Amino acid sequence: MSEGFSRPVAGHVPVLRLGDVLLVTLQGDLHDSTAQQLQQDLSETIAHSRVTGVVIDISGVEIVDSFLGRVLAEIAAQAELLAARTVVAGMRPAVAITLVELGLTLPGLRTALTTEAAMELLAQPIVSSRSGGLRQGSP
Amino acid sequence: MHTAAGVEACLPIRSDMDLVWVRQHVRQAAARLGFGLVDQTKLVTAASELARNTLVHGGGGQLEVSLVTADGVSGLRLAFSDSGPGIPDLERALSDGYTSGDGLGMGLGGARRLVHDFEVESVPGSGTTVRVTSWVGRPPRPREEV
Ligand SMILES: Nc1ncnc2c1ncn2[C@@H]1O[C@H](COP(=O)(O)OP(=O)(O)OP(=O)(O)O)[C@@H](O)[C@H]1O
Ligand SMILES: [Mg+2]
Numbered sequence: 001m002s003e004g005f006s007r008p009v010a011g012h013v014p015v016l017r018l019g020d021v022l023l024v025t026l027q028g029d030l031h032d033s034t035a036q037q038l039q040q041d042l043s044e045t046i047a048h049s050r051v052t053g054v055v056i057d058i059s060g061v062e063i064v065d066s067f068l069g070r071v072l073a074e075i076a077a078q079a080e081l082l083a084a085r086t087v088v089a090g091m092r093p094a095v096a097i098t099l100v101e102l103g104l105t106l107p108g109l110r111t112a113l114t115t116e117a118a119m120e121l122l123a124q125p126i127v128s129s130r131s132g133g134l135r136q137g138s139p
Numbered sequence: 140m141h142t143a144a145g146v147e148a149c150l151p152i153r154s155d156m157d158l159v160w161v162r163q164h165v166r167q168a169a170a171r172l173g174f175g176l177v178d179q180t181k182l183v184t185a186a187s188e189l190a191r192n193t194l195v196h197g198g199g200g201q202l203e204v205s206l207v208t209a210d211g212v213s214g215l216r217l218a219f220s221d222s223g224p225g226i227p228d229l230e231r232a233l234s235d236g237y238t239s240g241d242g243l244g245m246g247l248g249g250a251r252r253l254v255h256d257f258e259v260e261s262v263p264g265s266g267t268t269v270r271v272t273s274w275v276g277r278p279p280r281p282r283e284e285v
Binding site: 032062063065094095097103 | 158177191235253
């Protein structure tokens, strides 16, 4: 089942289904409400489409603050409960540096450098045990 | 010892749409001043945290952007102000993980780590102003200081 068609889930966040994986591409500067809407819509889409993985491509995102960081972690936690694994792909180096300084290390999130690597990761059998949601880094 | 080169812009903070404008404006101002990509990202992220606090905890307010210079070095100063409830216990508010709402409690303390200068003026019952400044080309503050 590889219907590679685009299925808009929220506002202007494109969500593409590739086999058993949903590919979500975040781009530019997201409104808080768009991010929240995406979070809600995604769990429904996951449950409906019975995908086993979600890849969130953030290579086009210039900043991740605590709000968006929390949304990403919560999407991953929700997906986990719906039997889908989430990988956040393509974080920019400047964003990673800033997140660590901010104190958000998002330990519950799986990451990959590219969407291709994320897809490969999801194609592998599950090795790591389920990790919790968001923890704060030490000061 | 700063010489404020005047207020460059004043932006309202009344909706999550305004947060987008704030981030874009700060990004452009920082890029124009010559901040590198990582420093731009840090400053915009700090601005996003502080503007959201102004909106969510302060009930809305404004951002004043100023260009400053000291000893020939340029900096960007951002002043977020609201006339909300104020912060009764600043030390606690700055500590990682403290939130009076349902946030992560990382915004205020995290923003302080992302900028060079950070000061809060808060009067319980009448409002809060958070003023931050970052300087072009200056390395981040050593960890012990923050
Ligand atoms: N402008 C403000 N007016 C009143 N209270 C504030 C203001 N800014 C911050 N605070 C207080 O300081 C606390 C800590 O702020 P901080 O930004 O660190 O966390 P948060 O906003 O609760 O969560 P997060 O930013 O991680 O989503 C807030 O919960 C709030 O009680
Ligand atoms: Mg906050």
